[in-house]
Amino acid sequence: MxxxxxxxxxxxxxxxxxxxxxxxxxxxxxxxxxxxxxxxxxxxxxxxxxxxxxxxxxxxxxxxxxxxxxxxxxxxxxxxxxxxxxxxxxxxxxxxxxxxxxxxxxxxxxxxxxxxxxxxxxxxxxxxxxxxxxxxxxxxxxxxxxxxIATKAARMRDIAGKDTKLLEFGTRRAFSPQASIWAARAALAGGMDATSNVLAALKLGRKPAGTMAHALVMAISAEGNEEDAFNAFQRYFPQAPLLIDTYDTLAATRLLAQRVQQGEMQLSGVRLDSGDLVKLSQEVRSLLPEVTIFASGDIDEWEIARLQRENACIDGYGIGTKLVTGxxxxxxxxxxxxxxxxxxxxxxxxxxxxxxxxxxxxxxxxxxxxxxxxxxxxxxxxxxxxxxxxxxxxxxxxxxxxxxxxxxxxxxxxxxxxxxxxxxxxxxxxxxxxxxxxxxxxxxxxxxxxxxxxxxxxxxxxxxxx
The missing domain is CATH 3.20.140.10 (nicotinate phosphoribosyltransferase)
Incomplete structure (x- = not known):
């Protein structure tokens, strides 16, 4: 042997x-x-x-x-x-x-x-x-x-429409490191806009895309006040969307809305990763009408179709598990x-x-x-x-x-x-x-x-x- x-x-x-x-x-x-x-x-x-x-x-x-x-x-x-x-x-x-x-x-x-x-x-x-x-x-x-992967990506693009942002987030759920590279390629070729997989993006001549994780909020704002975490992340990555559902989604949204209205920050986007995405996205839109809203968390083409039917206010999706497995x-x-x-x-x-x-x-x-x-x-x-x-x-x-x-x-x-x-x-x-x-x-x-x-x-x- x-x-x-x-x-x-x-x-x-x-x-x-x-x-x-x-x-x-x-x-x-x-x-x-x-x-x-x-x-x-x-x-x-x-x-x-x-x-x-x-x-x-x-x-x-x-x-x-x-x-x-x-x-x-x-x-x-x-x-x-x-x-x-x-x-x-x-x-x-x-x-x-x-x-x-x-x-x-x-x-x-x-x-x-x-x-x-x-x-x-x-x-x-x-x-x-x-x-x-x-x-x-x-x-x-x-x-x-x-x-x-290309078929699932094409179906999601078909349902979401040409203007909705679709990001591939599947690396951690793909069946192997090699599969994660292939999944990113196939997803982009199937119609998705970008991948969070840094290696795949650079190999494919693309810019990787992503937001932030709950860990950053908890590490910097361990006592529940998310403002310090948002300030820190924006300091280094001013164009990146902020994840707002670590503790209290609406409280975080009100905080950001107040700062935007007072001219203290410019906010490009926010991401929702849990909860009632229809209701939450509608409430976030009412407070942050000019901000792009992303959603993630077990999203697939059927979930996109449901969210559209129920008038969710979502401009883009981060799609992982349901894209790279099945x-x-x-x-x-x-x-x-x-x-x-x-x-x-x-x-x-x-x-x-x-x-x-x-x-x-x-x-x-x-x-x-x-x-x-x-x-x-x-x-x-x-x-x-x-x-x-x-x-x-x-x-x-x-x-x-x-x-x-x-x-x-x-x-x-x-x-x-x-x-x-x-x-x-x-x-x-x-x-x-x-x-x-x-x-x-x-x-x-x-x-x-x-x-x-x-x-x-x-x-x-x-x-x-x-």
Whole structure:
């Protein structure tokens, strides 16, 4: 056994080993069976959306491509794998493959910020089988999580409206330090204005945003008089909002209102983190009519909608736990073609469509009208009543022979695409209550291929049983 690494830090050099064991054992098996170099196509998609969701926003492609670009195995990593004893019977060629590892395949993907639905591929890997297999775990990890966060952020932005400030406060609740960075990125790309995560903000070229905590008030004003705490914080950070619910929200508001009215201070904003946010925000607004009011504390899209219905006077939200946690996006990564032979999974409840596919999206007056899932080389246009300029192909090639074809997009461009994509969705898809999925048709050729492939599977299964 190797010595335990108590730091458990992660660097790009570790990426290739950040995988499930069975990816490596299957890779070794492919080598032994001499099929490791067969051209394989895997598609990443979701079978169903999280409860209450009518769409997803594709996210995480940038980190997926960075991973593929850095796909390597060092001699130390190979030695560590050998030392486990698990691969004692693996063919020697497996180790030479790992030693020379480099991703050499093609990647097709939906652009980040695009609304997608069940059974629509977010990404497709076309590569030698052993490569396409080994990259599954990392791709699912980054795309599943960032897609969840971007979708939740987009839903919150959609409900809150374009003028409401939305701040990402989720670092302390994210599932790991790495996840907190990804969550901040996905939240900004999904439409939020800023993050409190300092490292994430600086890495992303943004200015971090935040207020203050109750600890500062209690530390400076331990006996309950908040004025000293407010004065101290304003002395160093005059533009920062003040947290006003440590002891008595309305008493703190009256104190600040008096000082503002007397010209003793300029106040940019206040934050409420507890209590009846509707009533408190209305009372704060009556006392501080020109001051921005932020709210935090288990906020999500449903809570924002409730506060709006009840006429809360809130100009912005700090959103943490309900943004970075929750029901996961359950993306899967399935083989759809091997050595030019279409394949599919036919298990009950987990059927997949064979062949390499394209998503054809038809818009009418800038509104989503119909999605088709078809084969890449199919003329889907002739199967519809729509005009040529009404449709787009969502999947584009982003990697060819291991080389990235496009520069990484900035967050502003992705956030703009997110906003436009959400705006194309009809109200019934965007609804928080019982959203209705859009109609998606399976193209003629894909339907024929699916039936032909299923018949072949069933015929083969009967032959085995007989």
């Amino acid at each position: 190797t010595q335990e690494d108590k730091q458990l830090s992660l660097s790009p050099e570790d990426y290739s080993l950040l995988t499930d064991l069975y990816q490596l054992t299957m890779g070794a098996c492919y080598v032994g069976e001499k099929i490791d170099q067969q051209r394989a196509s895997f598609e990443l998609f979701v079978r169903k959306l999280p409860a209450g969701f009518g769409y997803l926003i594709a996210m995480g492609l940038a980190q997926a491509l960075d991973y593929l670009e850095k796909f390597r195995f060092s001699s130390e990593q190979i030695d560590a794998l050998k030392s486990t004893g698990i691969f004692a019977n693996a063919p020697s060629k497996f180790w030479s493959l790992l030693a020379e590892a480099k991703f050499t395949g093609d990647v097709w993907a939906v652009p980040e910020g695009t609304a997608i639905f069940p059974n629509q591929p977010l990404l497709r890997i076309e590569a030698p089988l052993w490569q396409a297999q080994l990259v599954e775990t990392y791709l699912l990890n980054t795309i599943n999580y960032q897609t969840l 029901v996961p996006v359950n993306g899967v990564y399935k083989l759809v073609e091997i050595d030019d032979i279409p394949v599919m999974k036919n298990a009950t409840g987990k059927v997949s469509y064979p062949g390499i596919k394209q998503i054809y999206r038809y818009l009418e007056n800038s509104q989503l009208k119909q999605d088709y899932l078809g084969l890449m080389d199919e003329d889907v246009l002739n199967q519809t009543e729509f005009q040529t300029d009404d449709f787009i192909k969502l999947m584009t090639q982003v990697v060819q022979n291991g080389e990235i074809l496009q520069k990484s997009e900035n967050l502003e461009a992705i956030a703009k695409r997110t906003a436009i994509s959400v705006a194309t969705l009809p109200p019934e898809i965007r609804s928080l209550e019982n959203p209705i999925l859009p109609p998606m048709k399976i193209s003629n050729k894909l339907q024929e291929l699916t039936e032909k492939t299923r018949d072949k599977i069933l015929s083969g299964s009967k032959g085995v049983r007989e």
